[in-house]
Each structure stands twice: as structure tokens, then as C-alpha cells.
Amino acid sequence: MSEKIKSYPGFRIRTADFREGKVPYVAYRPKVRYAWSAGIAMSRFLEELKNGRIIATYCNSCGRIMVPPRVFCEECFKPADGWKHVKDTGTINTYSVSFIAGDASRIKEPIIVAVIDIDGASPGMGILHKIGEIDWKEVKFGMKVKAVWKPPEERVGSITDIKYFKPVKEETL
């Protein structure tokens, strides 16, 4: 009865009202910390990153080679059939250029983030990572990229063991 309603409830306040003490409130900061276990598939994946390699799992029923690897095929709903190394190169599926940090503050050097379809995995099997060694204005869809790894002694078994992906010429792959 939108048109028949004379007024809509809601007492508007401004964010500044809190600062200025015009609106009383109770403040609270949760004191919780988390440790997320990586699980079966991710533990192996991260171990392999430490070795400078990307590993996938595959499913013989649908023939998919899956990155990030999982222990089950969500299409066939059965255990994956095994592990398989894939390349550390890929293609930019989509990308974006972030000018802000997590708290919405401006950052000096924009971050290029991309979904990279990994070579050797099934088509469209991408991972999220950053793009480097290129001006953001030069990035293109379909661009070939290759992982830039941290030196072995600095790797800890994390997705950040890959510093970023950098553009490469097709023939050098």
C-alpha cells in the first residue's frame, strides 16, 4: 500500500553523531582468532607450491583436470582419481585494477588482479592471482602469463610463494 502509507518508520542518524556523542551506543570488538586447516587437497597443493610447481587433481569420469585441486569431483560427485602437475603458465581470463586497499584507503601502486586459466588444466580452470612487471594499461584479455616464484628458501607453502604472474611471449612457453 505504498501510496496509502503516509510515513515510513526509521530514525535516521549520522555516523558523525557517534563521534560527537549525540547517539549513545555500546562498542565491542570480538576477541576471536581462527586457524583454518588447509585440508587434504590444499595441503598437497601448498607443498607443491613450495617446490615451485602447480598441481591439479583429475577425474577420469568427466576427464577434467581441476585447479585448484580438490579431493572430489563436484560434477560427478566421486573421489578424484589422482594428482597431475600442470604448468605454471596460463592465460588471463579476466582482470581488474585495484586502486584501494581493504579498508577503502587509496594505494599508491595499483594492484592488478586476474583470474588466470592454468595451462595443462581443463579449459576455464583458473586461479586468482596478481599480475606484475607490466603497466596496468597494457594488460589484455587472453594475455599469456607465467608465474614468478619467490626463491626456494623464501617459500613457505603459500599461494604467495608465487609473487605474481608476468606476461610472456607465446613462443617462449
Place this chain on the structure above:
Amino acid sequence: MSLEKITDPRNMKHWLGHMETDYRYTLGIAGERFLNEIKENARIMGSKCKKCGVIYVPPRMYCEECFEKLEEWVDLGINGEVYTYTVAYLDREGKRLAEPVIYALITFGDAFGGLVHKLGEVKPEEVWIGMPVEAVFKPPYERKGSITDIKYFKPIQ
């Protein structure tokens, strides 16, 4: 598949993190008035449904039974009675408290609901269910419009 177990526990992978959030809870329409009455006038108020006659404490903006908006406020005084209580010997982290703290649910006459608060000026073994108690307020200049503006409830002599 060869779901090889990683046998070395040091290789157990995990990621540490937390949610970087802070919260700011407004007191709401009824809550703001309730705490303001404690702060300014050192009195405990309830809100009353004209239709059902129910008096709610802490006061609500609406009647849970009939959904009327509650405009009528009732001064409940500062005296109540212990409805139930517990004696805490450990703090939130599980450490032994120097002095046990008595927490009670205090009701006010026929009002629906009650307040959870501490009991003071009384030993655990002296408390009894049904014991009349009265609110002890902080001095006006220390009151901030919080439930802790009431220091505790103490037995009525």
C-alpha cells in the same frame, strides 16, 4: 586416488586469521530511553501495553503478544526481588576470581521479564530466591547511560 597422508605434522597446512571488525550497537528507541532514565533519574522504567496490560522490563518498543507500539512508560522504582541467582568463581578465561561474584535475575513486581545484574553487600550463602533487593546506583557524575550505571543490587535491610 592416492590421497597420500602428510605424515609429518609440521607439514600440516593452516592459515591464521581473524575478522577485522569492530561493532557499535545503538541502544534503539526503547533502550535509549531506558538507559537514559537510569542515567538522569536513577530509576528503572518498564514499557506498558495498553491493550494487554503487560509491563515489559527491560522495556520494549512493541508488545510481543499483540504487536502494539508501546508508548506508555511506567516507573518500576528501584526495588526488585531475586528470581534466580548463580555464584561465579571463575572469570571468562577460566581463571579463579579473588572474590566470587553473584549474578542474579531480578524481577520487578508483576512486570514481564527482569534484569540480569550483580548482587553486592551480601555473601553468597546469605542470598535466597525471593530475597528483596534494591538497586545501588553510581553517583550521577559517573553515570554514562549504561546498565553498569547500576553498580549492583543489594539486599533491602
Place this chain on the structure above:
Amino acid sequence: MFGKKRVAIVGAGLTLFRRNLKETGKELAYEAAKMALDASGLELRDIQTVVMGTAPDAFDGVHMKGEYLADGAGARGKPYVRVFVGGGTGVFTPLAGWWHVASGQFDTCLVVCEEKMSSCFPHPAYAFTTIFDNILARPLGTTLIWIFALEMHRYMHKHNLKKEQIARVAVKNKKNALDHPCAQLGANITVEDVLNSEVLCWPVQRLDISPTSDGAAALVLASEDVAKKITDNPVWIDGVGWCIDSTLWTNRDLYYPDYVEYAARMAYRMAGIKNPPKEIDLAEPYDPFDYKELHHMEGLLLCRKGEAPKLTEEGVTQRDGDLPICPSGGLLGVGNPIAAAGLMKVCEVFWQLRGEAGKRQVPGDPRTGLAQAWGDLMQYGSVIILRR
């Protein structure tokens, strides 16, 4: 065939949508629920069951938020459930209400959605960090806007779209919202304003995004028997659909929401709709970002893939166009208290079909309308089809 009983909407309620509201979550839920009840002519004692929808507990900062909100939603002492499917919640909640009544178990159901995002600061986006993969995405510093930007860019690339074509959605919806009494961000802006607004995460700019908001919305549902007794103009829930994809969003082509299409086909089949663009008179697709409206129009089969920007350009989606889209002003204009925003869309379709939308009324005596919400990691779609 589809459920035992036909289900009608017989009343709707809505609070203001604002960046900060003083009311507690319970009080907001109460205001919307009470308004919907008053509009339906029913009283709380006539309500047999209550379904609550509200997004993550981390926004309100209240664990067991469904339980916390129950008395404000009029649920004390009644069968009650809280449902949650991320951003899809607002349209999913009346779907859950529908099956409560369609099953024959209840004759009346109060549906309430609430969100109080202002509790969480400095920005509710922080509460979102844990939706991302803890192992693969969070260590990279992933923010909420990244994922939208990646999807938007892929959509633009696939259909060779320019930002101006997408910005028109923000212009339209903020303008529509000027006529909405609850709107937070109604405004007359231009395509240039959008293109000149701060670039946050290319291609996402400040004016491409809906705000964060506090607010609540509610509906009263009734079985056919009850509805016919209490109103001459019930609005029927004739189609429902919902669908989820996995959280492995980097494994699918983001240019098209297959899960929305699946949900839409389910709803169309139930409503007997063969030709959606012809048979749907107005639609409220989910528009937390301007491109999302276009994306969802396509997923809802209201046009061909990649055609939504053209229809927008031609004015087809304006309130007086052939296929009005987001006549309310949408999330971009009215505001985005997540679950309440989705239900606001259902309220809008309800008011439009009853001819009660006032200044927002779309011409042509609309008979069939659709609302849709989207949620989670580019993975959830919920669709409802209403008929007069």
C-alpha cells in the same frame, strides 16, 4: 502439481533505508512487520508461522541473529525459521514462506527481512573477508570489490561493452529512487558523473555501487482461502526458483550467471511462462552494482546474452518503457540492507501489480512481475514471479 495450495501476498511493509538508523535490529524488524500486518488487515494472533531472512550475523554483530530478531518479527511462541543464502536471501525468504503455506501446513505466514550493517565498522566490507577462500584468496589481500570488478570486466570484454553503456543503469535507478519514499540515494546524475567518479577497482567506480544500509521489509502471505476472505486484490506467488553454483568461482566463465538462468527457468515453468520478455510486465533484478542489473536481465532470459545494455540505451527498461526494470530505484537508489533490499524488490512488484506504487507506478496495468536476488561468491540466484 506445484504445492497443494495457491499462495497470495496480502500486505507489505518497509522502513526507511539509511546509512545509520537508530532502531535496533529487532525494532526495525517490528516496524516493517507491523506495517505489513496493518496493510493486510490481520493481527499478530492471526499469523501462524514466521519466516525471517537476514544476511551474515557479522553485519549486525549479533550471533544467533535469527533467534535475536524473533520477537521483533512477531515470532515468539510460533513456528519460526531463519533462512540465509547470502545476498539471495531477500528473495529467498518469501520463497521459504511460500512453501510453508503451499504445503498446506499453514494458512498465514509473516515474512520479515532485516539488516543493520552500520553496527559493523569501519566498513561492513570487513565482515566479508572470511567469505573468500582462506588458503587461496585471503593471503593475496582479496577485497570484496575485486571479485565484482573481475566479473564486470569479463562481462564487458565478452560483449565488447563500454562503461557508458553500463553507467546508464546507475543513472536510471538513482533517478527512479527519487520517487521512492524510503530511498537513501535517489539522485539526478549523468553518465558523465558515473564515469568521472572515483575509480576503486577498474572497471568499478564509486557510482557503480550501491551503498551499505540499515533497514527492514516484510510481507504477509496467505493461502487462497484466507486471502480471498480478507482482500479483493491478492497478488499471487505463481513461480519460484532458486539455484546455487560452487564457491569455485575462478573455474567458471563469469560473463553469464548460469545459476540465475536455472532458477528463472524453474520459476517460469511453474508459472507457465513461455516467453519471458513478452509475458513479464516489469522486473526487479538484483542490482548491487549497475552491471549486475544487465547481467541478471540476461540470466533471467528477459533478453539475449549481451543485449541488456542495448535495451537500456534504447529506454526499454525505463519506467515508461516496454520492459520496466527496477522501477523502485533498486539497490543502487533505494539502498542495500542486504536481505531487506531483496525483499524491498518483492514489495515493489506487489505494489506495482496492485496499482499502488504512486509516483513510481509503471503504466499499462501490469499483471505479471518478477523479482530476483543474487548472492554469495558469484553463485546464488533466487527468483519469484507474482501475478495479479
